[in-house]
Amino acid sequence: MSETITILVVDDHDLLRSGVKTSLARFDDLEVIGEARTGEEAIALNVELQPSVVVMDLLMPGMGGVAATRELRRTSRAQVLALTSFVDNELVQQALDAGAASYLLKNVDADELAEAIRMTARGGSAFAREATRVLSARREIRPLDDLTEREREVASLLADGRSNADIARELSLSIFTVKNHVSQILTKLQVKSRTQAAAVILRTIDPSA
Numbered sequence: 001m002s003e004t005i006t007i008l009v010v011d012d013h014d015l016l017r018s019g020v021k022t023s024l025a026r027f028d029d030l031e032v033i034g035e036a037r038t039g040e041e042a043i044a045l046n047v048e049l050q051p052s053v054v055v056m057d058l059l060m061p062g063m064g065g066v067a068a069t070r071e072l073r074r075t076s077r078a079q080v081l082a083l084t085s086f087v088d089n090e091l092v093q094q095a096l097d098a099g100a101a102s103y104l105l106k107n108v109d110a111d112e113l114a115e116a117i118r119m120t121a122r123g124g125s126a127f128a129r130e131a132t133r134v135l136s137a138r139r140e141i142r143p144l145d146d147l148t149e150r151e152r153e154v155a156s157l158l159a160d161g162r163s164n165a166d167i168a169r170e171l172s173l174s175i176f177t178v179k180n181h182v183s184q185i186l187t188k189l190q191v192k193s194r195t196q197a198a199a200v201i202l203r204t205i206d207p208s209a
Contacts, residue, residue, distance in 0.1 A: 005121045008034045008049060008078070010042040010065065011057040016106065020055060020083075023110035030114060039068030046076055052121045058084045058095055066094045073099030079120045083108075087130040096195050102126040124161030125198045132203040144204055146188045154181040158194060159201035 007024065009017045009032055021032040034049045036042040040063050042054060054072060058065035069080045081102040082095045095103055102120045104113065105128045116126035144152055150171075157167045164178045171178075182194055191197045 004029055004031050005053060005117060006031050006033045006049070006051045007117060008032075008036065008042065008045055008051040008054045010036045010039070010054060010060075010068070011083075012037050012060040013057075016057070020113070024114060024117075026110070027114045030117060039063030039065060039071075042068050043071055043075075046072055046078055050076070051078055053117050054078050054080045055083050055117070056080050056100070058082055058091060066091075066098045069095060069100050070098040079123070081116060081120045081126070083113075087128065092131050096193065096199075101195055103131040104128050105130065119161035122161070122166065123163035124166075125195045126161055127199050127202065132199045144201070147185060151181050151185055151188075154178060155185050155197070155201050158182065158185065159198045161198070 007030060009020050011017050011020075014037075017035045021035070024030045024032055033051055034045045036045050038060055042056070043063075046054065054069075056065045056069055065082065065084070069082070072078050072080060080098075080100045081104065082100040083104050083106055084091070085106050087105065092103060101123070102116050102125050104116055104126060108116070108128070119126045144155065147155055153171060154167055157170055162170070164175055164182065167173070168175050168178045173181075182197075186192070186194065186197055189197050189200050191200055
């Protein structure tokens with residue numbers, strides 16, 4: 001039996017938090033263990049509950065979701081999945097720079113949200129198509145032809161939301177080797193994080209995404 005993924009839901013709207021909790025209740029491997037209305041509450045509850053994943057609204061009164069994400073990533077191992085109502089160029093970039101691993105819209109269905117949470121908990125990433133468009137538009141994408149054959153294999157798995165450990169097992173490589181390949185991929189794609197790299201790779205592979 002797989003280990004339960006524990007979740008903290010952060011949103012200033014009671015109905016949204018309730019809806020997320022209800023939607024995830026039917027998945028045996030997911031458990032919402034806390035709810036917060038503000039970024040400040042999220043930080044306090046994160047210390048108390050130590051969830052695997054924080055599902056974070058970005059626009060809230062007081063400390064917003066971007067600042068809360070930055071603090072959570074600085075002080076804990078919790079992964080952050082940004083869940084917001086719309087895609088704004090600056091907001092996407094700010095959320096990812098703050099350390100959010102995934103970025104989805106609130107119109108996502110329960111199955112998609114559940115799978116995104118699983119990917120995020122494993123150290124991977126999940127993106128709304130609108131977010132990948134924003135990231136692609138903000139930079140000139142270097143073609144994947146710049147990557148070696150092995151780097152393309154690693155990049156494909158990275159874009160699929162796989163963690164370094166997953167990639168190492170899939171390709172029969174050491175974690176150290178995978179980390180080196182990921183570092184080269186980030187350099188060649190001119191991005192700062194594997195999260196941003198995943199979004200760029202997805203957009204490059206499928207321009208209609």
